[in-house]
Amino acid sequence: MTDHFDAVVVGGGHHATIIAPYLARAGLNVAVFEARTHLGGGAQSMPGPVGGVTQNPCAHWTRFYGHPAYRDFGLGELGLRYVFPEGNEAMVFDDGSVFIGYSAARVVDDSGRAEPWAEGVARTEANIRAFSRRDADAYLRIHDAYAAHIKSAFGRQRFTPPPPWGTPDPLEALLEVPGSLIEPVHQFMTMRQLAYDVFESDELRTLFMRAGVTSTGCYPDDVPGLQGFVHNLALVLSLEPAAIAIGGTGAITSALVKAGRMRGVRYFTGTRVDEIVQDGGRATGIRLEDGTFVGADIVVSDLGLPQTVLQLLRHGEVAERIRHRLRNVVYDRGQLVWANVVTHEAPDYAGTTGVGEAGSQPRLYWGPKDPDWFATRYQAHIFAEGISPRMLMLSSTDSQWDTTRAPDGLHITGIEEFTAPARFFDEAGWAHLEREFERRIRAQWPTYARNMTDDNIAAIEWFLPPRVRATHPDMIEGGYVEGAHLASQMGRFRPIPELADYRTLLPNLYNCSSNVHSGSGIGRGSSLNCWHRIAQDLGIDPDAEIRRPEPALLEANRATI
Template identity: 50%
Template sequence: MPDTSYDAIIVGGGHHGTIIACYLQHAGLKTVIFERQHELGGGACGEELPLPGFIQNTCAHFTRFWTHPAYTDFNLREYGLKYIFPDQNEGMVYPDGTCFVGYSAFRVDPLTGKEQYSEENVKKTYNEIARFSKTDAETYLDLLGKYQRKWRAAFREYRYSPPTPWGVKNALERLCDDPVDGIDPVYQFMTGSQIAMDLFESPELQCLFMRAIETSTGCFPGDVVGLYVFVHVIGLTLSFESASIVYGGTHTITHALQRAFSAMGGEFCVETEVDKVIVENGMAKGVKLSNGIEVEAKQLVISDLGVPQTIFRLLGENYVTPKVARRIRNIRYDRAQIYWGNMAMHELPKYKAASLNSDIGLQPRLYMGEKDPEYLSWRYQADIFTKGFPEKWYILAAPDSIWDKTRAPEGKHTILLEEFAPPLHLFTERQWLKMKKDVEDLMLKQWQIYAPNMTRDNVIEAFITTPYDTNMRHPDMIEGGWVEGAMIASQNDRFRPIPDLSSYRIPFLKNMYICSSNMHSGGGIARGSSYNCFKVVVEDFKLDKIWEKKGRAW
């Protein structure tokens, strides 16, 4: 049973709830997390799937949480969160037997987290690109130089800082004024496909960039993605950043955060749903649990739920103006729907492109698809939204068990597969059940184009989910999309999820906040919503600035 009062109450124990709970407890506030599920973590979860002995990340997979301030602030490696850093990052294979392999420009020491520039890997990536375009290879070096000198630091400052007010440029917008290492201002307003065509002449990199936008943000090539998405995706597409694989699966992140929180004296209650936030005289005074128990919040309440749940369920529509209520209902959730899951395999794929580069298949993110930027730009999304599946597939395969031996029994492998799907409401329940049944065979058929050994006989078992499954499991993933609100330019930064709520504060309550992925900096485990929310709380309650004590500007 929880106590009757706490300094801070966190509603929802997803990854952002556990992150901000650590910061509040560290700041001296007696903090409790209430979570309706049987365990903490939300999307930072994993299960024994598709069979016992195999570990599947059932939601978040590409976490990169070692880059999050909380990783070092709370010594999470000492609490069991360890990463493996393969020497390669992203790659793509094409039906004609050719391929691209990206080698990480920065290598990471797994013990210290220190990054070191790798001239050897840069030369390898340059040569890979030069095979199909010398011009694109030179573009790679030019972009890498700018990324190393200015973009990388600006990106991290942007991700882990609250949005600046309108009229005050943020770290990425300031780069548009840099005549040497800046970003072309027009990229703020271009679609993903326009940026791809503007940067690269080769269809190989055009297609890789467009498809990588989807994996990282859920946006389609026809979306205006903004500077944040552009810098994020270019660093991965061209393998500037090192790939990282969390040892033991994504749920290890939650376990480490929970251990750190508990070690500081924090409390959490699972299978405990908050029914309402208690409001008196313009203040959040506490919460009422679904069992009728009331718990006092002496200082603040923070919601790790999405904005619709927070406003309409925890508080009530009468607490917002009709304009704000309308804007909340108009938030777009029609991006980041995926067919997603693992196949347990007897043997790894044997790609035909290995005759060109024997390293193919050793990429934590390996895409498969045609060199057809026109299809990706114009028809891919339309096919998915109208037919359920694309005519031309662009599957992602992530073979983590190559590096992390905890993911599969000895001699076997488990490989994550991803392809994009339509929003939930476009198809009926019966249609979704049929698509769930069909998608496994369709993925295998496509895979065999690139790796002929990927036959049904090589598959031990599979567990592939659809947006229908995602929505059933995660109520805030409306329409079955993992980013909790499309990360299009009009719903990012100071507009996320709507301008009226983008400060993490509930404007009509003096001491209530939102820290979920619905806020800046968007969906994803290592993104900064909860950390930025904590910064706002620090400002409002005059708490110690942990980032200054740690020697960080942000």
């Protein structure tokens, strides 16, 4: 191992795999240190639970083709390919009715460029109009506002550092834009208030609140802020294309690591960092668990700020106010019941609903059409009992579009529900809950997809909060959000106002994790924004390509795809 690098990245999670090739492209000598044996954090795939099947243990629904890194590093040429189904967001209800949304835009080339798709808009409008004329009209207004104002502002907000208090961020600036439909009160509304303000139908109110837990981790009485509002609105109304990474979510990490290696990045797995070493008010490098010191001019942490500051900087001076606030970051949201279900047949929602197209959507929910129950009792059951008696499951049978994921005669469906924080139950309690989840899913799923009987299910592999927490140290309490997406912990306040700018307590120590703006999820902007801060501090062009990929390595990678 080289004893000194220009830049070292602590942790080899998703954002480490993004920022490392940017650092290397600028001519820096870069190393990434990851305690586990694989890279990518939540952006990974793995075998099972049946031979020949590839499952995603943490993230299904990704649109990394829209991240600047996809184009900057030619990730399509490095093996990251997507398929784009026409159907997008759907929900099958307990009365047999179904709502299906179609993508309002279609991806038209390998760069990820999308164009409007009028047919998709018309089909979504007609499906909404079947149960609510008012909501159909609202959909058309929102679609037009999104295309004209919101989409571009949302992109800028995600991929730029948050401005200081008093300067509007791109979404806040929409409050002054006529026709944006974004109002000042939306900043402070709960998810329930937003659902009831925008929609009148039980169908879209239920879907909006349930999808809000998936997209933000926020329950109905949480305040998601403008970022959560806009993000959830775009998902519920299918305003962006549906997308599935061919080969599983791990294809994102594979392509990013290839891009890094082609520019000289060195990746050390199974190598835990014990401490960030500092001297003279600067980080001088890192000390590994075995005592090895590795010097560095720049240190970037892909671990959350509580871990970075309170653990890795434990021998340094940290103001008590910062210690206090870091200990007060809320993590009690986004705790998943995640499972991969292998079946002989894909779930048959069409046979149950009588709607032939039901089921050919990569984001399909099923559950009761009861917004008041969901708004007032769903979280209460989850926090008190660990499980909702009325499941509202999100599912995706990716193998309908990506045949690499399962062999002939089998399908793989990822399913997602929510549960309590990991600390709420002991080991025996979680073991009981896993059995109870399986019992209830097997009992309830056939009422929405009639063929989801025991003889159709070949295997299920479960990922509950204790397992998530054990394998992802930033997912404290087993929640994917890595710091709840409450308005008080987003943007310029994420995770605390004093450390919300990617720069930390030392002038050459940065944080690129999902714990900072723009939050959790595959393809968010924290690592790219962190890179822009580093480039600004170094006085270099963040888009300059000083170190190009080695042609021989590029051709070798193409040959293996």
